[in-house]
Amino acid sequence: MTGVSHPETETTTKHKTIPPYNVIILNDEVHSMAFVVTVLQKVFGYDEQKACLLMLEAHHNDRAVVWFGSKEGAELKQEQVRSCHEIIRLPDGSDKDLGPLGCDIEPAC
DSSP states (O other): OOOOOOOOOOOOOOOOOOOOEEEEEEOOSSSOHHHHHHHHHHHHOOOHHHHHHHHHHHHHHSEEEEEEEOHHHHHHHHHHHHTOEEEEEOTTSOEEEEEEOOEEEEEOO
């Protein structure tokens, strides 16, 4: 009895690539420009010039992409931005917490 021959089947595996994510800061009328620059320097390690340019982009366009990378990295950066609160001193000597800077993440196109 002869062996039955089967044609070889070609198997291809397609890997689904995970798109990078953008971290976006949002413009608002609450936070000072200096606070936004400080957050960008603290969280992303940007120098003052780069942080100022990104702050101005958000100011003029209502948003600015400030970082991109893995989804997990973007979620971490978003949480770090949101952990920074601007606190101002009121005339009566009390402090007011203005809350965190607006920050979103979205898949990069």
